Structures are given as structure tokens and as C-alpha cells.
């Protein structure tokens with residue numbers, strides 16, 4: 747459909763940045779899935795010599811399926827480029843990620859890369875972050891106490907709403923690749939993303955939040971008519 751055409755357009759443009767010999771971080775989500783397929787096409791057609799470091803078990807499975815050599819971040823050490831989606835990006839390229847539940851590994855991989863490129867469609871382009879619920883990865887031990895500490899921290903921060911929901915999955919709670927749970931913060935508007943990110947990560951049971959500050963270097967925006975714009 748139209749959304750897929752936009753995601754494909756951005757994905758195809760982004761894999762043009764990948765060169766022989768690169769170690770590439772592979773993102774998670776529906777847009778990143780298109781990117782992995784496009785990258786696999788280049789590997790098979792051009793014999794592109796790269797290794798991919800996946801940010802989730804499902805991206806690892808897809809990468810292997812399309813013929814990309816997969817390795818671990820520990821094996822790779824450091825990466826040349828990470829390509830990943832985002833739930834929102836603002837004019838300063840600050841991101842909300844984690845809609846797909848993989849933001850912990852995504853942030854580790856993106857931070858361990860010389861460059862990070864986001865691929866997105868126009869509706870991810872926002873003036874202010876926060877309409878999309880902010881995911882926070884939480885260790886299961888004492889999680890309800892952690893949630894109360896998160897809510898106490900939110901009371902002093904510049905946001906419009908303060909509803910927190912543990913992300914459900916099937917009969918129970920969503921479980922991340924690391925065996926943790928995800929607390930989604932419905933804030934409506936985030937006035938000071940840096941302050942929020944630091945306050946959240948200071949709370950003992952919080953592992954990581956979905957705000958990406960000073961990580962994204964460029965955004966490739968695909969439109970459903972196939973038009974692509976790259977912002978640096």
C-alpha cells in the first residue's frame with residue numbers, strides 16, 4: 747500500500763549509503779524491515795561485502811533470510827553506520843523510538859556507530875516530541891515500585907499528560923529480547939526531552955528510555971509517491 751511505498755522509497759535510498767567493507771547496524775520495525783530486504787538485494791546482486799549487526803532477534807532472522815552475513819556487536823566492536831526507523835523525529839533530529847519494543851539494543855547499536863541514519867515517512871516528522879507514547883524498558887524486579895518512581899519524576903517535568911501503561915502482549919506483559927518489560931509513557935508533549943531522558947535513566951529499575959539525543963545524523967523521508975528527501 748501507500749505506507750509501504752513510502753517506507754520502501756526511504757529504505758532503498760538509505761542502503762545507497764552502504765559501501766563495501768562496512769559494518770552496519772540493522773534497525774527494527776516495519777521500515778527497517780524494508781531496509782534489510784533492500785540491503786539483501788544489493789548483497790545478492792552486487793556481491794556487496796558487509797556484515798550486519800541486528801538490533802533484535804526478528805531483524806537477525808530477516809537479515810539471514812535475505813543473505814546478509816550477521817554478526818554480534820561484540821564481534822564487530824564498532825560500526826560504520828546504523829540505519830533504523832523512528833516513531834517520531836523533531837527538527838533537532840531528537841527521536842522517540844521503541845514502538846517495536848527494541849529500543850535498548852537499538853540505542854546501544856546506534857551509539858556504537860560512526861553514523862546513524864533514520865528512515866521514516868512524513869507522519870514521523872513532528873515539531874515537538876511526545877504525541878507517540880515514550881517507551882521505557884524496566885527490569886521485572888520491583889516493577890510496580892519503579893512505575894511509582896517514574897510517575898513521581900514526571901510530576902516535576904514539563905509534559906501535558908502523565909499516564910503510564912505496562913505494554914501488554916497476549917495474556918500477559920510484553921517481554922523484550924533482554925527479558926524486561928516496557929512501560930509506555932503517554933505524555934502528549936515533551937517540553938524538555940534531555941531533562942526527561944536523564945530523570946528516567948536515574949531511576950534504579952529503569953534500564954533505558956526511547957529518547958535518542960545526539961545520536962541521529964540524518965533522516966531519509968520517503969513519500970508514498972516515491973519522492974525521497976534526505977535531511978542532514
Ligand code: DER
Pocket residue numbers: 773774775776777778830831832833834842843844845846847848849852
Ligand atoms: O521500535 C522501533 O524503534 C522502531 O524502529 C520504530 O521506531 C519505528 O517502527 P516502524 O518503522 O514500524 O514505524
